[in-house]
Structures are given as C-alpha cells and as structure tokens.
Amino acid sequence: MTTPVLLSPEVSAALADWLAHLRALDGASENTIRAYGADVARYLGFMARHRGGTEGVAPLAALPVADLRAWMAHERDRGLGARSLARALSAVKTFTAWAADRSGADATAVLSARGPKLKRRLPRPLSEDGARAMLDDVGEGARLPWVAARDTAVVTLLYGSGLRISEALSLTGADHPLPEVLRIRGKGGKERLVPVLPAARAAVTAYVAACPHEMTAGEPLFRGVRGGALNPRLVALAMEKARARLGLPASATPHALRHSFATHLLAAGGDLRAIQELLGHASLSTTQGYTAVDAARLMEVYEQAHPRA
Known part of the structure; x- marks a missing residue:
C-alpha cells in the first residue's frame, strides 16, 4: 500500500x-x-x-x-x-x-502529452420491443400505486424525449402539465427544445393525479416517498428489477433509454442533425455513434437471415 x-x-x-x-x-x-x-x-x-x-x-x-x-x-x-x-x-x-x-x-x-488510445464504445440501446416492455413493466415492483405511476412516467419521458435522468429529475411543478415541446437545460448549460409525446404527457399527468405530495412551482416534479426530490438511484433500481423480470440485459439502464430513443429514431429515418439537436450533443461525431449501432444491428439481422454454411 x-x-x-x-x-x-x-x-x-x-x-x-x-x-x-x-x-x-x-x-x-x-x-x-x-x-x-x-x-x-x-x-x-x-x-x-x-x-x-x-x-x-x-x-x-x-x-x-x-x-x-x-x-x-x-x-x-x-x-x-x-x-x-x-x-x-x-x-x-x-x-x-x-x-x-x-x-x-x-x-x-x-x-502535449498523449493519452492512451481508447476503443470507442458503441451505445447499447434496448430493442423496440424491449423498450416497450420496460415502460409497461417498470411500475410492477412498486409497493404504492402512485410510486408505480411515478416510475412509469419517468421512464416514459426518458424514452419518449431522449432525456438524461438528471434532466428529467430537474423538472419542477412549474413544468406541469407538460407542453408539447419542452425546454431543457443540458450539459454546459446548453438549452434545447425536445418534443413530448402524448404518451409521456399522459403518464406524467397520471402520476401527478396520484401523487400525495402537493405540486408547487418551486418543488421537484418527481418526488420520493417522503416528498423530497426523487433520487435517480431509485429509478435505476426500479429498472433493475424490471429487467430481471423481463429477461433484459444489464445494459437496460435509464441512460439506455436515451440511447434507445436516438437509435430507434434513426432507424425510422430520422435525420442525424435533427437527432443531434434533440439529444443536445455538442459534436455531430457523438451522434454518429448511433449510425454504427444501426449498421451493427443490420449485419446481425443479415447473419441470421443468411447463415454461413
């Protein structure tokens, strides 16, 4: 030592x-x-x-x-x-x-010293079916109905808008009801506009209706059981339990829902520049990582359809 x-x-x-x-x-x-x-x-x-x-x-x-x-x-x-x-x-x-x-x-x-060479890690998104299953199941392990509604609302917002967990948990009572387009302050204080899907707005509305704590403009939107700000670790724990029930990989984390948002949007024909803006990436090269994921999945499907002799 x-x-x-x-x-x-x-x-x-x-x-x-x-x-x-x-x-x-x-x-x-x-x-x-x-x-x-x-x-x-x-x-x-x-x-x-x-x-x-x-x-x-x-x-x-x-x-x-x-x-x-x-x-x-x-x-x-x-x-x-x-x-x-x-x-x-x-x-x-x-x-x-x-x-x-x-x-x-x-x-x-x-x-001027050079650091070690890093092998670029590809994002690890959930499949579309896996993401839907997570949204449907994440509230099942909660002891209280309003906590189940809360966990469902958070993960739906992460997947539906591509938010970081810190961004979702920074929302306050003033943000409810959620608008169709939400202004988010991300890393480095950079602001961006993200769309909020009807499913996410409905999930948050259901949570607020069930939440026993008063929603005021200056208080966090997502609350812990005692009324304080929701700890992000509790969201991760809810997802850990859900992925165990669903048989999803350990990479099914809150941040993976953000990756899933981008990857699925790209697969559906989304423009790379637009996805960069939605995610708040400073560099397009960061967003381009999702094209590698899409190509890797395409090759996986190809190998399954055309197995080698």
Whole structure:
C-alpha cells in the first residue's frame, strides 16, 4: 500500500483554488469536480514521492514528459484502465494549464502529452420491443400505486424525449402539465427544445393525479416517498428489477433509454442533425455513434437471415 504524501501548503492551496474555479464554471457538476480533484490529488502525491519532496506550483506545471510518463505507468500498474487514465490525464492537463497561467511556467511538455488510445464504445440501446416492455413493466415492483405511476412516467419521458435522468429529475411543478415541446437545460448549460409525446404527457399527468405530495412551482416534479426530490438511484433500481423480470440485459439502464430513443429514431429515418439537436450533443461525431449501432444491428439481422454454411 502506498504511503500518503502531504502536499505543500502552496500546492494544497492551488488545488483548492482550482477546484473552486471549476465550481464557478457553468456545467461543471459536483461529481465531475470530485473525480477531477481525486485524480489530480493522486497525481500531485505521486510527483511528490517521485521527485523526492513537495514542490511549488511552477515546477509542477513545467515537469518534463518523462515524469508524466512515470505517473501514467504507475497508474496502469495499480490497475487503472485506459478510459479512467484518459480522464485522469485530462484532469491533470486542465489543472496544469490553470497553474501555468497563474505562475507563468512553460507547461508545453505536460499539455502535449498523449493519452492512451481508447476503443470507442458503441451505445447499447434496448430493442423496440424491449423498450416497450420496460415502460409497461417498470411500475410492477412498486409497493404504492402512485410510486408505480411515478416510475412509469419517468421512464416514459426518458424514452419518449431522449432525456438524461438528471434532466428529467430537474423538472419542477412549474413544468406541469407538460407542453408539447419542452425546454431543457443540458450539459454546459446548453438549452434545447425536445418534443413530448402524448404518451409521456399522459403518464406524467397520471402520476401527478396520484401523487400525495402537493405540486408547487418551486418543488421537484418527481418526488420520493417522503416528498423530497426523487433520487435517480431509485429509478435505476426500479429498472433493475424490471429487467430481471423481463429477461433484459444489464445494459437496460435509464441512460439506455436515451440511447434507445436516438437509435430507434434513426432507424425510422430520422435525420442525424435533427437527432443531434434533440439529444443536445455538442459534436455531430457523438451522434454518429448511433449510425454504427444501426449498421451493427443490420449485419446481425443479415447473419441470421443468411447463415454461413
């Protein structure tokens, strides 16, 4: 087990200031800040051990590439995967750029370092039948009728509008009754307009009618049993139970419903640019991942129809 290293007061203060800087940026979630903070703290601790003592901010920003490679090798040795290491390197570069700007150090070596090559992961949507079955079944495991209506409303909205779970749970009583087109604030504070299907509006209306908690403009639309904001983990748990009953794969998660929305829309002839706008993707290349999923499914159908001799 590696012995923890205390950072110098200067470096500790710099790390705290950088995290405060991230918090001030629009779209930097608390989960992202915690992950980046942990990654950079481990990096700084390694450098203190590797270089034989704590250093100031300027020398750390101007480290040679050999030291950075030593840190990356250490992270791989402790079992960090390529994707996690890429995230950690991104955090280190972000911190280093900020530190270099403050101290005037030359951070070229660190900022130009290349991360591990990542194999692009394809989205894992449900089939159309699987998505329908999830919507029909997700409320079956609830002990209270209004909770069943709530869970059904949430997953119907995720699948019907392609929302992230955080976006759905950020809706308030002011959003009810849901309009035909909903304005959503997504990652980075970017706003987009998404259509709300009649089935989703009906599901939310049924939930609100059954919910024992008063719906006011300033309160969350989706509530927990005690009346507070609904924990996203409870939605995931309801889907876990439903997929076990339905025999669906472990990839049938709340986020998979967003993938399913995009994939099924594309399969029905949807325009890729329009789907990009509906999902709120900053880059078209992210949305293009769904074309690969569609092609993969097409080949799967082809192989089943034309098995090799």
